[in-house]
Amino acid sequence: TFVRRPLLAGNWKMNGLRAALTEVQRVAAGFAGAPRSRIDLLLCPPATLLAAASAIAAPAGVFLGGQDCHSEPSGAHTGDISAAMLADAGANFVIIGHSERRADHGESDALVRAKALAALAAGLTPIVCVGETRQEREAGRAEDVVGSQIAGSVPPGFAPNRIVLAYEPVWAIGTGLTPTPQDVARMHGFARERLEAALGAGQGPGVRILYGGSVKPSNARELMSVDDVDGALVGGASLRADDFLAIAAAW
Numbered sequence: 001t002f003v004r005r006p007l008l009a010g011n012w013k014m015n016g017l018r019a020a021l022t023e024v025q026r027v028a029a030g031f032a033g034a035p036r037s038r039i040d041l042l043l044c045p046p047a048t049l050l051a052a053a054s055a056i057a058a059p060a061g062v063f064l065g066g067q068d069c070h071s072e073p074s075g076a077h078t079g080d081i082s083a084a085m086l087a088d089a090g091a092n093f094v095i096i097g098h099s100e101r102r103a104d105h106g107e108s109d110a111l112v113r114a115k116a117l118a119a120l121a122a123g124l125t126p127i128v129c130v131g132e133t134r135q136e137r138e139a140g141r142a143e144d145v146v147g148s149q150i151a152g153s154v155p156p157g158f159a160p161n162r163i164v165l166a167y168e169p170v171w172a173i174g175t176g177l178t179p180t181p182q183d184v185a186r187m188h189g190f191a192r193e194r195l196e197a198a199l200g201a202g203q204g205p206g207v208r209i210l211y212g213g214s215v216k217p218s219n220a221r222e223l224m225s226v227d228d229v230d231g232a233l234v235g236g237a238s239l240r241a242d243d244f245l246a247i248a249a250a251w
Protein backbone atom coordinates (compact mmCIF):
# COMPACT_ATOMS: atom_id res chain seq x y z
CA THR A 1 0.00 0.00 0.00
CA PHE A 2 1.07 3.55 -0.72
CA VAL A 3 1.12 6.44 1.71
CA ARG A 4 0.55 9.68 -0.13
CA ARG A 5 1.96 12.54 1.90
CA PRO A 6 0.05 15.74 1.15
CA LEU A 7 1.94 18.29 -0.96
CA LEU A 8 1.12 21.99 -0.89
CA ALA A 9 2.84 23.79 -3.77
CA GLY A 10 2.94 27.54 -4.36
CA ASN A 11 3.40 28.82 -7.92
CA TRP A 12 4.49 32.43 -7.89
CA LYS A 13 4.34 32.66 -11.69
CA MET A 14 6.03 35.84 -13.03
CA ASN A 15 5.85 37.61 -9.69
CA GLY A 16 8.52 38.40 -7.16
CA LEU A 17 11.59 40.62 -6.89
CA ARG A 18 14.22 40.15 -4.20
CA ALA A 19 12.05 42.07 -1.75
CA ALA A 20 9.61 39.16 -1.88
CA LEU A 21 12.18 36.93 -0.17
CA THR A 22 10.69 38.23 3.09
CA GLU A 23 7.60 36.14 2.22
CA VAL A 24 9.84 33.08 1.80
CA GLN A 25 11.31 33.85 5.19
CA ARG A 26 7.84 34.03 6.72
CA VAL A 27 6.79 30.73 5.14
CA ALA A 28 9.95 29.06 6.43
CA ALA A 29 9.39 30.43 9.92
CA GLY A 30 5.74 29.39 9.91
CA PHE A 31 6.53 25.92 8.64
CA ALA A 32 8.85 25.29 11.56
CA GLY A 33 5.60 24.89 13.52
CA ALA A 34 2.93 22.22 13.45
CA PRO A 35 2.22 21.54 9.74
CA ARG A 36 5.78 20.37 9.10
CA SER A 37 5.15 16.83 10.26
CA ARG A 38 1.98 16.43 8.20
CA ILE A 39 2.65 17.85 4.75
CA ASP A 40 5.35 18.64 2.22
CA LEU A 41 5.54 22.34 1.46
CA LEU A 42 6.92 23.60 -1.85
CA LEU A 43 7.55 27.09 -3.19
CA CYS A 44 8.11 27.72 -6.90
CA PRO A 45 9.37 31.31 -7.18
CA PRO A 46 10.72 32.76 -10.41
CA ALA A 47 14.04 31.16 -11.36
CA THR A 48 15.87 34.40 -10.55
CA LEU A 49 15.00 33.93 -6.87
CA LEU A 50 15.50 30.19 -6.63
CA ALA A 51 19.00 30.11 -5.14
CA ALA A 52 18.29 32.85 -2.60
CA ALA A 53 14.94 31.30 -1.67
CA SER A 54 16.57 27.92 -1.26
CA ALA A 55 19.17 29.32 1.12
CA ILE A 56 16.32 30.65 3.27
CA ALA A 57 13.75 27.87 3.02
CA ALA A 58 15.62 24.60 2.58
CA PRO A 59 17.02 24.62 6.14
CA ALA A 60 13.41 24.83 7.38
CA GLY A 61 12.47 21.76 5.32
CA VAL A 62 10.56 23.71 2.66
CA PHE A 63 11.10 22.34 -0.84
CA LEU A 64 11.86 24.62 -3.80
CA GLY A 65 10.81 24.18 -7.39
CA GLY A 66 11.04 25.69 -10.84
CA GLN A 67 8.05 26.68 -13.00
CA ASP A 68 9.29 25.19 -16.29
CA CYS A 69 12.43 23.69 -17.81
CA HIS A 70 13.76 22.94 -21.27
CA SER A 71 13.50 19.43 -22.68
CA GLU A 72 17.21 19.28 -23.52
CA PRO A 73 19.96 19.00 -20.91
CA SER A 74 22.01 21.92 -22.32
CA GLY A 75 22.86 23.72 -25.52
CA ALA A 76 21.98 26.58 -27.84
CA HIS A 77 18.61 27.59 -26.37
CA THR A 78 18.89 31.26 -25.51
CA GLY A 79 16.77 32.28 -22.56
CA ASP A 80 15.81 28.76 -21.53
CA ILE A 81 16.68 26.99 -18.30
CA SER A 82 17.63 23.33 -17.96
CA ALA A 83 16.40 20.98 -15.28
CA ALA A 84 19.97 20.55 -14.03
CA MET A 85 20.26 24.34 -13.61
CA LEU A 86 17.12 24.34 -11.47
CA ALA A 87 18.46 21.47 -9.38
CA ASP A 88 21.79 23.27 -9.06
CA ALA A 89 19.96 26.37 -7.76
CA GLY A 90 18.23 24.31 -5.07
CA ALA A 91 15.08 22.96 -6.74
CA ASN A 92 13.66 19.55 -5.92
CA PHE A 93 10.57 19.85 -8.11
CA VAL A 94 9.56 21.56 -11.35
CA ILE A 95 6.10 22.46 -12.65
CA ILE A 96 5.70 21.16 -16.20
CA GLY A 97 2.96 21.87 -18.73
CA HIS A 98 1.12 24.52 -16.73
CA SER A 99 -1.90 25.70 -18.72
CA GLU A 100 -0.32 29.14 -19.07
CA ARG A 101 2.69 27.56 -20.81
CA ARG A 102 0.46 25.31 -22.90
CA ALA A 103 -1.49 28.43 -23.98
CA ASP A 104 1.20 31.17 -24.10
CA HIS A 105 3.97 29.01 -25.56
CA GLY A 106 1.98 26.39 -27.46
CA GLU A 107 3.38 23.49 -25.43
CA SER A 108 2.08 20.17 -26.71
CA ASP A 109 1.62 16.97 -24.72
CA ALA A 110 4.70 15.56 -26.43
CA LEU A 111 6.83 18.54 -25.38
CA VAL A 112 5.46 18.37 -21.84
CA ARG A 113 6.42 14.71 -21.67
CA ALA A 114 9.93 15.48 -22.98
CA LYS A 115 10.31 18.17 -20.33
CA ALA A 116 9.11 15.78 -17.62
CA LEU A 117 11.71 13.26 -18.76
CA ALA A 118 14.41 15.95 -18.64
CA ALA A 119 13.32 16.82 -15.10
CA LEU A 120 13.48 13.18 -14.02
CA ALA A 121 16.92 12.78 -15.59
CA ALA A 122 18.14 15.73 -13.50
CA GLY A 123 16.74 14.21 -10.32
CA LEU A 124 13.79 16.59 -10.08
CA THR A 125 10.20 15.54 -9.47
CA PRO A 126 8.02 16.87 -12.30
CA ILE A 127 4.58 18.22 -11.41
CA VAL A 128 2.73 17.55 -14.66
CA CYS A 129 -0.29 19.84 -15.12
CA VAL A 130 -3.48 18.90 -16.94
CA GLY A 131 -6.95 20.42 -17.10
CA GLU A 132 -9.82 21.30 -19.38
CA THR A 133 -10.97 24.74 -20.54
CA ARG A 134 -14.43 26.13 -19.84
CA GLN A 135 -15.57 25.41 -23.38
CA GLU A 136 -14.33 21.83 -23.11
CA ARG A 137 -16.15 21.33 -19.83
CA GLU A 138 -19.37 22.84 -21.19
CA ALA A 139 -19.14 20.52 -24.19
CA GLY A 140 -18.94 17.54 -21.82
CA ARG A 141 -15.36 16.83 -22.88
CA ALA A 142 -13.50 17.34 -19.59
CA GLU A 143 -12.63 13.66 -19.10
CA ASP A 144 -11.65 13.20 -22.76
CA VAL A 145 -9.29 16.15 -22.60
CA VAL A 146 -7.71 15.28 -19.27
CA GLY A 147 -7.43 11.62 -20.23
CA SER A 148 -5.57 12.41 -23.42
CA GLN A 149 -3.34 14.97 -21.68
CA ILE A 150 -2.35 12.33 -19.13
CA ALA A 151 -1.76 9.69 -21.80
CA GLY A 152 0.34 12.15 -23.82
CA SER A 153 2.28 14.03 -21.17
CA VAL A 154 3.02 11.65 -18.30
CA PRO A 155 6.23 9.73 -19.00
CA PRO A 156 5.58 5.99 -18.72
CA GLY A 157 7.48 3.49 -16.66
CA PHE A 158 8.46 5.59 -13.66
CA ALA A 159 7.79 4.81 -10.02
CA PRO A 160 4.65 6.64 -8.87
CA ASN A 161 6.50 8.57 -6.20
CA ARG A 162 8.74 10.19 -8.88
CA ILE A 163 5.86 12.03 -10.53
CA VAL A 164 3.17 14.40 -9.29
CA LEU A 165 0.05 15.21 -11.30
CA ALA A 166 -1.81 18.51 -10.93
CA TYR A 167 -5.41 18.69 -12.08
CA GLU A 168 -6.08 22.34 -12.82
CA PRO A 169 -9.28 23.18 -14.66
CA VAL A 170 -8.24 26.18 -16.76
CA TRP A 171 -11.50 27.99 -16.00
CA ALA A 172 -10.75 27.83 -12.27
CA ILE A 173 -7.25 29.34 -12.48
CA GLY A 174 -7.14 32.89 -11.20
CA THR A 175 -10.90 33.30 -11.56
CA GLY A 176 -12.18 32.64 -8.05
CA LEU A 177 -14.32 29.84 -9.51
CA THR A 178 -13.88 26.25 -8.30
CA PRO A 179 -15.49 22.97 -9.29
CA THR A 180 -17.78 21.38 -6.72
CA PRO A 181 -16.18 18.82 -4.41
CA GLN A 182 -18.16 16.17 -6.32
CA ASP A 183 -16.64 17.29 -9.62
CA VAL A 184 -13.16 17.33 -8.10
CA ALA A 185 -13.65 13.82 -6.73
CA ARG A 186 -14.85 12.57 -10.11
CA MET A 187 -11.95 14.12 -12.03
CA HIS A 188 -9.28 13.00 -9.56
CA GLY A 189 -10.67 9.45 -9.51
CA PHE A 190 -10.66 9.46 -13.29
CA ALA A 191 -7.11 10.88 -13.40
CA ARG A 192 -5.90 8.15 -11.06
CA GLU A 193 -7.34 5.46 -13.35
CA ARG A 194 -5.54 7.01 -16.31
CA LEU A 195 -2.29 7.26 -14.34
CA GLU A 196 -2.59 3.56 -13.66
CA ALA A 197 -2.76 3.02 -17.42
CA ALA A 198 0.24 5.30 -18.00
CA LEU A 199 2.50 3.99 -15.23
CA GLY A 200 1.48 0.35 -14.99
CA ALA A 201 -0.84 -1.90 -13.03
CA GLY A 202 -0.94 -1.13 -9.34
CA GLN A 203 0.89 2.21 -9.69
CA GLY A 204 -2.05 4.62 -9.76
CA PRO A 205 -2.56 4.70 -5.99
CA GLY A 206 1.05 5.84 -5.49
CA VAL A 207 0.82 9.12 -7.42
CA ARG A 208 0.06 12.36 -5.62
CA ILE A 209 -2.66 14.26 -7.47
CA LEU A 210 -2.88 17.96 -6.62
CA TYR A 211 -5.93 20.12 -7.22
CA GLY A 212 -5.24 23.62 -8.54
CA GLY A 213 -7.49 26.56 -9.34
CA SER A 214 -8.49 29.35 -6.97
CA VAL A 215 -7.51 27.51 -3.80
CA LYS A 216 -7.53 29.95 -0.88
CA PRO A 217 -7.72 29.78 2.90
CA SER A 218 -11.52 29.83 2.89
CA ASN A 219 -11.99 26.83 0.59
CA ALA A 220 -8.85 24.78 1.22
CA ARG A 221 -10.26 22.56 3.93
CA GLU A 222 -13.25 21.50 1.85
CA LEU A 223 -11.25 20.90 -1.35
CA MET A 224 -8.40 19.10 0.42
CA SER A 225 -10.73 16.66 2.15
CA VAL A 226 -12.03 15.33 -1.19
CA ASP A 227 -11.15 11.72 -2.07
CA ASP A 228 -8.04 11.38 -4.24
CA VAL A 229 -6.94 14.96 -3.58
CA ASP A 230 -3.38 14.76 -2.24
CA GLY A 231 -2.60 18.44 -2.05
CA ALA A 232 -2.90 21.71 -3.88
CA LEU A 233 -1.10 23.79 -6.48
CA VAL A 234 -1.76 27.39 -5.51
CA GLY A 235 -1.11 30.50 -7.58
CA GLY A 236 -2.41 33.83 -6.30
CA ALA A 237 -2.81 32.77 -2.68
CA SER A 238 0.81 31.57 -2.50
CA LEU A 239 2.24 35.08 -2.90
CA ARG A 240 1.54 36.08 0.67
CA ALA A 241 3.00 33.88 3.42
CA ASP A 242 -0.04 34.39 5.67
CA ASP A 243 -2.43 33.03 3.04
CA PHE A 244 -0.14 30.17 2.07
CA LEU A 245 0.34 29.11 5.69
CA ALA A 246 -3.41 29.41 6.30
CA ILE A 247 -3.93 26.95 3.44
CA ALA A 248 -1.29 24.65 4.97
CA ALA A 249 -3.38 24.66 8.12
CA ALA A 250 -6.11 22.78 6.20
CA TRP A 251 -4.17 19.66 7.19
Ligand code: PEP
Nearest residue numbers: 173174212213214235236
Ligand atom coordinates in the same frame (compact mmCIF):
# COMPACT_ATOMS: atom_id res chain seq x y z
C1 PEP B 1 -2.13 28.03 -10.89
O1 PEP B 1 -1.86 28.83 -11.77
O2 PEP B 1 -1.48 26.97 -10.79
C2 PEP B 1 -3.23 28.35 -9.99
C3 PEP B 1 -3.84 27.37 -9.39
O3 PEP B 1 -3.56 29.70 -9.84
P1 PEP B 1 -4.63 30.32 -8.81
O4 PEP B 1 -4.44 29.61 -7.49
O5 PEP B 1 -4.28 31.75 -8.74
O6 PEP B 1 -5.98 30.03 -9.37
